[in-house]
Amino acid sequence: xxxxxxxxxxxxxxxxxxxxxxxxxxxxxxxxxxxxxxxxxxxxxxxxxxxxxxxxxxxxxxxxxxxxxxxxxxxxxxxxxxxxxxxxxxxxxxxxxxxxxxxxxxxxxxxxxxxxxxxxxxxxxxxxxxxxxxxxxxxxxxxxxxxxxxxxxxxxxxxxxxxxxxxxxxxxxxxxxxxxxxxxxxxxxxxxxxxxxxxxxxxxxxxxxxxxxxxxxxxxxxxxxxxxxxxxxxxxxxxxxxxxxxxxxxxxxxxxxxxxxxxxxxxxxxxxxxxxxxxxxxxxxxxxxxxxxxxxxxxxxxxxxxxxxxxxxxxxxxxxxxxxxxxxxxxxxxxxxxxxxxxxxxxxxxxxxxxxxxxxxxxxxxxxxxxxxxxxxxxxxxxxxxxxxxxxxxxxxxxxxxxxxxxxxxxxxxxxxxxxxxxxxxxxxxx
Amino acid sequence: xxxxxxxxxxxxxxxxxxxxxxxxxxxxxxxxxxxxxxxxxxxxxxxxxxxxxxxxxxxxxxxxxxxxxxxxxxxxxxxxxxxxxxxxxxxxxxxxxxxxxxxxxxxxxxxxxxxxxxxxxxxxxxxxxxxxxxxxxxxxxxxxxxxxxxxxxxxxxxxxxxxxxxxxxxxxxxxxxxxxxxxxxxxxxxxxxxxxxxxxxxxxxxxxxxxxxxxxxxxxxxxxxxxxxxxxxxxxxxxxxxxxxxxxxxxxxxxxxxxxxxxxxxxxxxxxxxxxxxxxxxxxxxxxxxxxxxxxxxxxxxxxxxxxxxxxxxxxxxxxxxxxxxxxxxxxxxxxxxxxxxxxxxxxxxxxxxxxxxxxxxxxxxxxxxxxxxxxxxxxxxxxxxxxxxxxxxxxxxxxxxxxxxxxxxxxxxxxxxxxxxxxxxxxxxx
Numbered sequence: 099x100x101x102x103x104x105x106x107x108x109x110x111x112x113x114x115x116x117x118x119x120x121x122x123x124x125x126x127x128x129x130x131x132x133x134x135x136x137x138x139x140x141x142x143x144x145x146x147x148x149x150x151x152x153x154x155x156x157x158x159x160x161x162x163x164x165x166x167x168x169x170x171x172x173x174x175x176x177x178x179x180x181x182x183x184x185x186x187x188x189x190x191x192x193x194x195x196x197x198x199x200x201x202x203x204x205x206x207x208x209x210x211x212x213x214x215x216x217x218x219x220x221x222x223x224x225x226x227x228x229x230x231x232x233x234x235x236x237x238x239x240x241x242x243x244x245x246x247x248x249x250x251x252x253x254x255x256x257x258x259x260x261x262x263x264x265x266x267x268x269x270x271x272x273x274x275x276x277x278x279x280x281x282x283x284x285x286x287x288x289x290x291x292x293x294x295x296x297x298x299x300x301x302x303x304x305x306x307x308x309x310x311x312x313x314x315x316x317x318x319x320x321x322x323x324x325x326x327x328x329x330x331x332x333x334x335x336x337x338x339x340x341x342x343x344x345x346x347x348x349x350x351x352x353x354x355x356x357x358x359x360x361x362x363x364x365x366x367x368x369x370x371x372x373x374x375x376x377x378x379x380x381x382x383x384x385x386x387x388x389x390x391x392x393x394x395x396x397x398x399x400x401x402x403x404x405x406x407x408x409x410x411x412x413x414x415x416x417x418x419x420x421x422x423x424x425x426x427x428x429x430x431x432x433x434x435x436x437x438x439x440x441x442x443x444x445x446x447x448x449x450x451x452x453x454x455x456x457x458x459x460x461x462x463x464x465x466x467x468x469x470x471x472x473x474x475x476x477x478x479x480x481x482x483x484x485x486x487x488x489x490x491x492x493x494x495x496x497x498x499x500x501x502x503x504x505x506x507x508x509x510x511x512x513x514x515x516x517x518x519x520x521x522x523x524x525x526x527x528x529x
Numbered sequence: 530x531x532x533x534x535x536x537x538x539x540x541x542x543x544x545x546x547x548x549x550x551x552x553x554x555x556x557x558x559x560x561x562x563x564x565x566x567x568x569x570x571x572x573x574x575x576x577x578x579x580x581x582x583x584x585x586x587x588x589x590x591x592x593x594x595x596x597x598x599x600x601x602x603x604x605x606x607x608x609x610x611x612x613x614x615x616x617x618x619x620x621x622x623x624x625x626x627x628x629x630x631x632x633x634x635x636x637x638x639x640x641x642x643x644x645x646x647x648x649x650x651x652x653x654x655x656x657x658x659x660x661x662x663x664x665x666x667x668x669x670x671x672x673x674x675x676x677x678x679x680x681x682x683x684x685x686x687x688x689x690x691x692x693x694x695x696x697x698x699x700x701x702x703x704x705x706x707x708x709x710x711x712x713x714x715x716x717x718x719x720x721x722x723x724x725x726x727x728x729x730x731x732x733x734x735x736x737x738x739x740x741x742x743x744x745x746x747x748x749x750x751x752x753x754x755x756x757x758x759x760x761x762x763x764x765x766x767x768x769x770x771x772x773x774x775x776x777x778x779x780x781x782x783x784x785x786x787x788x789x790x791x792x793x794x795x796x797x798x799x800x801x802x803x804x805x806x807x808x809x810x811x812x813x814x815x816x817x818x819x820x821x822x823x824x825x826x827x828x829x830x831x832x833x834x835x836x837x838x839x840x841x842x843x844x845x846x847x848x849x850x851x852x853x854x855x856x857x858x859x860x861x862x863x864x865x866x867x868x869x870x871x872x873x874x875x876x877x878x879x880x881x882x883x884x885x886x887x888x889x890x891x892x893x894x895x896x897x898x899x900x901x902x903x904x905x906x907x908x909x910x911x912x913x914x915x916x917x918x919x920x921x922x923x924x925x926x927x928x929x930x931x932x933x934x935x936x937x938x939x940x941x942x943x944x945x946x947x948x949x950x951x952x953x954x955x956x957x958x959x960x
Binding site for chain 2: 221320327491
């Protein structure tokens with residue numbers, strides 16, 4: 099058997115005989131020539147079998163080459179500009195490694211529950227693979243962006259006592275003789291990290307036990323949360339617009355093929371350049387009311403409101419300085435309007451809605467204690483967090499970007515369930 | 530006030546007046562000259578205050594500059610080769626941002642429980658910061674290594690049904706009306722990813738509800754788990770030795786200062802070059818017995834056995850092909866000795882013990898079903914996993930590397946509790 103090579107590396111083997119190892123995507127017999135298209139994860143290649151040039155056994159093998167059969171295909175590499183990837187194989191041998199009788203996902207329409215029940219197989223389809231490649235690129239861009247700017251990665255705990263944004267929506271865990279909860283955010287821990295290390299970020303899964311069944315909610319999703327010492331709310335928004343612009347530019351540069359396969363119109367993405375427009379919450383309310391929203395000052399924006407605002411601009415837009423009662427306890431009071439806090443939500447254009455929530459943090463001990471008590475949260479759980487204000491308190495800001503929502507916007511896929519390898523939702527814990 | 534700059538960037542400001550923002554590490558008054566050392570996360574710098582050159586208020590401020598007081602320090606940047614970082618500030622102004630009265634961690638010996646109870650503050654100490662910087666470098670090296678080699682990152686779920694290495698040691702979660710468990714490994718999901726995408730890796734937290742109180746166990750720890758289609762056990766070990774050598778070389782190259790601060794003898798790390806020696810389990814047993822171990826063929830190595838073997842070599846060593854009954858159900862039977870499986874543990878030298886467990890996976894459907902049943906695991910939970918053998922089964926291999934253990938070895942810190950920002954152990958869920 100010839101040496102096993104990856105399909106993406108075929109260009110280095112033109113004119114030689116190689117073996118590629120992968121899964122059958124399609125076969126086609128056309129008179130005395132047959133074709134087999136194989137995927138190996140690095141690419142796709144077509145093998146051409148000419149009946150008179152191969153053993154009869156090989157020709158007779160074709161009906162066995164059903165969808166997702168795993169195979170070794172040996173053949174001469176030929177440059178073929180019309181083929182995907184630019185090469186073809188003149189096949190001399192095919193060996194079946196693992197048969198695939200009655201593969202359940204066929205090239206036809208399936209219901210989404212049918213597909214989600216078979217997510218471990220659905221991932222093999224071309225669109226799902228393209229989404230995973232974009233996700234991979236976004237995630238690598240995240241770590242490159244922060245590493246290159248001197249941020250330290252700080253892995254914050256998943257298992258926590260009762261701490262986070264509030265009591266609702268927490269998953270409970272039996273932790274030996276104690277009660278633990280799955281982290282909704284790493285932010286509070288990242289704040290401790292910022293005091294030690296200046297600029298840090300967390301990057302990992304977070305959990306919300308929400309019973310909502312919308313296209314924008316998972317119970318387990320990935321979030322990146324930078325936290326920056328000495329940064330105020332303005333610095334924070336500048337970091338966000340640089341960050342988001344970087345993620346989009348990298349995806350455009352390195353995932354052009356995937357975005358094309360997903361039929362994503364990239365023109366709106368090309369416009370994602372800093373600075374992003376900023377709209378004060380208090381100015382947004384009358385605009386929304388004019389457009390028919392029933393929102394009134396004091397409540398958070400609904401998904402429909404976000405869509406309306408997002409569509410007013412040709413790039414992401416910051417909505418800033420929300421009313422205190424609509425936001426978490428740790429956000430810093432706005433000195434210019436103490437009814438509000440120094441915060442921002444970043445709304446993606448084209449109706450994709452919120453992808454970032456950020457704020458300057460309350461650095462005054464007494465105000466922070468009052469806010470915790472106002473919200474009825476257990477002060478004892480936050481003692482360590484209050485220490486950050488007792489010993490060298492400092493202005494600082496940070497934000498959280500949702501990975502799946504960002505990948506959804508970049509790939510143009512509105513439903514979050516296909517933007518993570520194995521989605522977890524209200525009624526979905528399997529596979 | 531002058532522009533705020535980072536300490537690591539002072540070299541670009543020699544001869545100009547800047548403001549740095551950070552936390553007081555030490556002060557010292559020496560006659561009519563006083564010194565203040567400040568940390569900002571990017572570096573450390575000494576400010577020099579000459580009594581006759583500053584306002585009396587500034588001179589009188591010194592007693593307030595207690596440990597961890599947050600400050601703005603304004604002064605002229607001077608090159609000073611003897612200073613850490615190569616620069617000093619001729620201070621013209623100091624402003625206290627947040628006082629720090631009675632900071633609990635003082636420059637003296639504290640018990641480890643005292644420190645762990647104040648982990649959010651302990652992270653500010655110089656050794657802990659150095660460890661976090663090495664951890665950051667190791668984690669960036671992990672993602673660079675796999676990205677550069679064409680692996681796709683695949684985030685596997687934390688919330689799962691009963692699936693993993695076995696029923697013991699699972700944390701239970703109330704998942705709406707169902708029972709969920711925290712993932713002990715992402716491997717089984719990564720195998721589905723390998724069939725779709727060829728080469729993948731997971732990188733995230735994993736959970737073991739083990740009651741062990743050793744220096745090598747956390748209940749929540751980070752793991753990286755690559756999975757490679759078409760790779761056999763030999764390929765797998767070659768990937769491991771390349772990977773581990775890369776992690777060590779990057780740390781030596783980019784964390785020299787931190788390793789020096791931690792007093793790590795780097796000579797043993799310099800020797801970490803592929804290939805690594807390989808020792809069959811069946812050959813290790815008589816060696817261990819000769820050295821006084823009570824181990825007998827069939828049981829897993831104990832920590833003491835790992836230390837003995839690790840100290841026999843000057844670089845990491847693979848122990849291969851363990852008895853079937855000592856290892857997980859998914860490992861492939863060894864054709865050369867069906868009592869054993871095609872697997873490896875990688876033991877770090879200098880007594881640091883196992884940092885990797887890897888194996889070729891069982892790709893035969895019937896054998897895999899038999900192994901699941903032998904181990905008394907619920908077959909229904911593994912139906913989707915079995916599908917990977919029903920539809921285009923393929924040889925594949927992978928491994929898991931423990932991030933904290935690896936950072937412990939590289940930094941020379943034997944106790945795992947200080948190698949993660951907020952450790953979770955049997956009796957520790959706070960802060």
